[in-house]
Amino acid sequence: MTVQLDTRLEEELSWATRQSKVLDDKVRYLRTGGKVPTQEERLIECLTKEYNNVLTDLCTANGATSRKNDDKLFCVLTELMTENEELTQRIKIKKNEFALICDDIFKINKKVLVVRAKTLTDVQHMERVLRGQQNLRCLEYKLDIANKTYGSVITENNSIRQEIEHLLIERTSFNKLWFGYISNLQQGKLILMDMVEQATLAYNSRDECIIALTSLRNRATSDLRNNIEEMDSMQKQLDEQKLIEEFLAVKNQKRFLIGLEQKKMKKRRLANAEMLVKLLIYKKTLAEIKIFTQLDVEQDYKSFIDRYYAFEKRNMSLFLYINDLHKDIEDLLTMTLAHKINIDAQRELNKQQAKKQANTLKSLKIELASGKAEVRVFASSTTLHDFLGNNISINDYNVLLFYQILEDQVDNLILNVYLKQTKQVKTAKKQQERLIKDNLVPSKIHKVIDVVRISPCPLCVDKVMVKNVIDTVQFVNSKPKAEELLNKQLKLPEGLNTLHNVSACHLPKSRAIIQRRFY
Incomplete structure (x- = not known):
């Protein structure tokens, strides 16, 4: 109770302070020259009275008597609160006991309902039997329907299986056709590629053809002009010749003698006789050609001409081939004759060289013998012989050693020759030809x-x-x-x-x- 009073008093105090501030502001305003209305004065009086009353209430509340009463009330309230807590605990315990009892009652009711459901009456038993019979009939009916549907499904399966086999056969035939079309398509693609290449080549050669065409047109026009001019000149010459012939025909008219006419008639008869003989010969040849070719030459002359042309072509090719062979044989004969002459000359040279070589060999043998004697005097090959062992001849094992010795000697000789060439003193005489040239450089790889x-x-x-x-x-x-x-x-x-x-x-x-x- 005291807490509530304190809060209420604090609220009233705050309100009063707020109002006093407002009133102070108004007083200041009036002191500066304003006027206060009568209503506001009344309000101020009322508020001052309330303020005084509040102060008196506060003083009374804070007095000794009121404090004693408050203490008594506080003691009573504490006792009542303790009693309230004890009673609430008892009520909770009672509620828990009641809830447990309710649960037991609910479980027992459930058990009773289960027992009632399990125990059947005669009427329920009859109803259950009737239901079972009805279910049996329904199931038998469903079984009949399922059997019928199974039979219909099997028949449909057989028909579908036959259709599938037929479709598989059609599919194999279609696949064959499809692969054939694919191969044709590939060939078509290759043909298209070739056509594109040919078109591109034709397009590339178009400019050259246009240039050639223009040049040919110009040439044709120039040729036409030249031909027209030539024709005009020829026509003029023809006209002149006709005039000359007419003039000569009129001028050179002669008398025809009887002897001359007889001679001409004899010549014509002889020519006719010769023509008849030739005709007979030609007829014989035609008959032989008919027998040989088995063709009627007079009627089917085109095929005869073609065959004759083919035979002539073959004969001409053979004739040309034989001529070429004859030419080749003549060339070979000339070549063989030239080679024979060369061989004879070479044999004579070889004989002369053999004689020279025999003479040089004798001189070289003499020089070699003298050189060996000098070498034996100045140097000995005992160390090399010791290194090679008993076998001094060249074999698979010591060939590399001999090769190395030869290579070293050749290198030394080349170096000596090059050194002599470089240090050779220039004289007025013609310089000797160099063995090792300075401009020999290995080619770039x-x-x-x-x-x-x-x-x-x-x-x-x-x-x-x-x-x-x-x-x-x-x-x-x-x-x-x-x-x-x-x-x-x-x-x-x-x-x-x-x-x-x-x-x-x-x-x-x-x-x-x-x-x-x-x-």
Whole structure:
């Protein structure tokens, strides 16, 4: 109770202070020159009265008597609170006991209901029997329906199986046709590629053909003009010749003698007789040709001409071949004669050289014997003999040693010769020809990459890949697999044809790339 009073008093105090502040502000305003209305004065009086009353209440509340009463009330309240707590605990215990009793009652009711459900009456038993009979009938009916449906499904399965077999046969025939069409499509693709190549080549050669056509047109026009001029000149000459012939025909009219006429008649008769003889010969030959060719030459003369032309062509080719052979034989004969003359000359030279070599051999043997004697005097090969052992002859084991000795000696000789050549004093006489030339430099060894452009043309490679297209599922190759396939392609006989730049390629794409570069 005291706490509530304190809070209420604090609220009233705060309200009173707020009102006093408002009133102070108004008083200040009035002191400056304003006027206070009568209502506000009344309010101020009321508020002052209330303020005084509040102060008196506070004083009374804080007095000794009120404190004693408050203490008594506090003691009573504490006792009542303790009693309330005890009673609430008892009520909770009672409630728990009541809840346990209710649970037991609910469980017992459940058990009773279960027992009642288990125990059947006669009526319930009859109802259950009737229900079982009805269920049996329904199940039997369902079983009949299931059997019927099973039979119908089996018949449908048989019909569907026959349809499937028929469709499989159709599918195999369709697959055969399909693969045939695919092969035709591949051939068509190759033909298309060839046609595209031919079209590109024709397009590339179009400019040359146009230039040739223009030149031919100009030439034809010039030829036509020349021909017209020649025709005009020839026509003039013809006209002149006709005039001359007419003049000569009129001028050179002669008398025809009887003797001359008889001579002419004899000549004509002789010519006719010769013609008849030739006619008989030709008829005989025609009959022989008919027997030989089994053709009626007079009617089917075209086939005879074709056959005659073929035989003549063959005969001409054989004749030319024989002429070529005769020429070759004559050339060979001339060659053999020349070779025989050379052989004889070489034999004589060889005989002379053999005599010279025999003489030189004798002199060299004498020099060698003297040289050996000098070498034995000045040097001995005992160390080398000791190194080689008992066997001084060349064999598989000491051949490298002999080779090394010879190589060292040859190197020393070459060095000595070159040193003598370099230190040779220049004289007025003609200088001797050098054995070792100063300008001998080993030729530069070029790399294979500098000689051959080993990077293949990408357009040609794409073309090869397009040619090898198969209408099936294709997978992308990895980089090493692609390199391996490319190496295999390059090992083929036509593989090196792709080793060129794009500018040197003959495909139409290369032309487009070059035009793009320049424009």
